[in-house]
Amino acid sequence: MALRSDDTKPVPAGYYYLWHLAALGVITADFGPANEPLPPNNESALRNAAAPVISGSVWDTIAGLGAVSPAKVALIDVGISPDHPNLTTRIDHNASIDLATHRYGARALEIRDDTTSSFKEEKRPFFPGLNISGLGNLGLSVDDKEYLDDIVAEYAASYGVSRRLLDSNTLFASHGTACAGLIVGEPAALPSEDGESPFPPENILTNPNSTPSHPNKNPNLLPYFGADPFSHLVNITTSFEEDARQFIAAFLYAYLQDVDVIVLPRGIPDPKRSAVEPKNELKADLERWANRDAADLFARIAMAEQGPAELEPKSSQTGSNPDRLWTILTQLMIGVSRKIPVICAAGNSGESQLIYPASLAAPDNGIVAVGAVTVEGFRAGYSNYGEGLTLVAPSDDSEVFNRHQLRIDRLSPFTAKHQYSADTGKEYCYSYFSLLSTDLPGVFGYDEGKAPWSSLLPAADNPGVGGGYYTSFGGTSGAAALVGGVAALLQRAHRAVHGGSGKLNGKAMKNILEEASNQNRHVEPGVRPLTPDCMNADNEDVIDPGYFFGAGLLNAAAAVDAVLNS
Structure with missing residues (x-):
């Protein structure tokens, strides 16, 4: 089919709830002849849309090489629902830690029904044996290095707590739960006796006979897949407080756990480095x-x-250095990234600069800054871009109204009530595709316990009674989570070739991800190649495509092939 030259007309495409895996090249999907775009609120049309033919996946490619140990992905976010049916066997509950409610770490234990069980907090060491000598020179001053050494020694000797209290992850973890699903979500099933995934190495997308040993009978659950449903997540819970120590602790803990990938799908509130510079x-x-x-x-x-x-309640005392901890955090993240790839979201403010710490991405470190693109081939309306962007991954879209660009949802009933004109700017078509992911069940989730996606379930007799297990999601958070899942795939591919528990370091991983990305790819099931847009300046779309897309759209299949043939 010929490419559309008119940027205002949507690309014909049928919706598929795992379209983003096809766009990333994780699965090979034939979407058949293009048809007219479907409104996102037309559940009947969505339900009747022909599903693509799945002919293969990178999961099968890796599985064909024999047994491979799972990769460990540290997700530094606001938490993950601990008992979500699509996630519970993917979370490493024995390694996860809560740094938001206790400086030295906390872990929630199961609340027992018997009255004899103790609810008293029990001391527990989470950082025993912590040693960062393997990170080498972090580029700190003598004073700052001594300061960090003192922090490391303090955490190595510290005690956190285990407690039988309501797990905070059941209340505040909607963002982390959505990101977790995109990384390692698997079809819901009851865990086996050893707590491992009940699924065999083959995936049920391409092998209908590959069924779990203990399927979950809940009719409201989707056969959901993240980018790598055969890896594990270490849940590192942090808050939104301007507290550098908790993020220092998070990276120290991820390093201590010897994880294979670190995903940071949100910014860090450094009072100086997270400030956005005025547009030129x-x-x-x-x-x-x-x-x-x-x-x-x-x-x-x-x-x-x-x-x-003197009126600032968080102002430091005379003679102190309020930036010291933040400086140490910056150098620690860069140092850790050289050993372990750190996947960061580029930001959702539509600025031509990246948020912190994605802004730290550079050729000499393993920090990967991920932007978002839509199925229409454009930068997502909110996605940050500019110098330092590493690559892009599929996500949702947002409307844009400024003097350089008009991008609106013309299917919205409000559109008919207003007259929209691009005036001297340009108009770009809005994408109706979003990422479907796992949601925090109940009223604290994004969809507040509703089940708007229940009608997509394959069971004809499913009444769609709800449960709130899924939500539409997006942002550069979603894009970064998908790339984190692909990075886990590459670590497993590396082990398939070299054996053992070895891993690609951060710089090697980043190089492979960049080389497997392409600025000319289209975002399946769309047919328009990646196309720059004018967001913050007139004629901005003539700037080099790397300014908007970095190395381009990631292709997981190409990345896995590169690792397997290295």
Whole structure:
């Protein structure tokens, strides 16, 4: 089929709830002849859409080489639902840690029904034997190195707690649960006696006879797959507080656990490094004589926001260095990334710069900055881009209204009530595809316990009674999670070739991911190749495609082949 030259018209494509795995090259799917795009709220049309023919997957490729030990992926986020049917056998519950509610780590134990069980907290060491000498020179000053050494010694001798209290992951873990599903989600089944996945190495997408030994009878569950459903997750729970110590502890713990991949699908609230710089074009506007009054107002507002130090409740004492911990965290993340790949989200503010710590991505480290693209072939309307972006992965979209671009949902009933015009800018078509992923069950999940996707279930007699197990998801968080799953696949492929529990270091992993990405690929089931757009400046779309897409859209199959043939 010929490519569309009109950027305002959607690419014909039928919806498939695992379309993102086809777009990444994890599965080989034939979507057949293109048909007209389907409205996301048209459940009947979605239900009747022809499913693609799945003819293969990288899972089968790796499984064909024999037994391979699972990769360990550390997810540093706000937590993961511990008992989600699609995730519970994928989470390494014995290695997971909560750093949000206890400085030295906490773990929730099962709440027992008998009245004789103790609810008293029990001391537990989570960092015994911690030693970071293997990281080498982190580029810290003598004083900062001594400071970090003291932190390491403190954690090595510390005691966290195990407690029989309500697990915070059952209340606040919606974001982490959605990311976890995209990384390692598997078809829901009852775990075997050893707690391992009840599925054989082959996947049920391509082998209908590959069924779990103890299938889950819940009719509201999807046969869901993450990018690597045969690896394990180490859940490292952190909060949104401006607390550098908890993130230092998170990376120390991931290093101590000797994980294969670290996924950080959100920014870190460093008060200095997470600040977004003003756009160059806006600074140029304020430097014009006609805008001198506005420039003066901006300057006075900035000064007022800083305020006097004595009125700042988090201000440090005289003589202290408030940036020391954040500096140590930065160098620690870079040092760890050279040993273990660190997959980071590029950010969702639509800026031509990356959020922190994705902004640390550089050729000499293993930090991978991931942007988001839509099935239409454009940068997702919210996705950050610019210098330092490593590559992109599929995700959802957002509407854009600015003087450079118009991107709107023309199927929305509100569109008919307004007149939208691109004026001097350009119009780009909006994508109706989002990522379907696992949700935190119950009222605290994204979908508040509803089941809008229950009608997609294959069982004809399913009434769709709910359960809130799934949600539409997206952002560069979703894109980064998918890349984290592919990185786990590559670690397993590496073991299939070299045996043992060896792994690719961060820089090697990053090189493979970049070489397996392509700026000219289209995002299946779409047919338009990756196409730059004007977001923050006129004629921005003539800039090199790498500015928007880095090395391009990742192809998991090409990456696995590169590892297997290395």
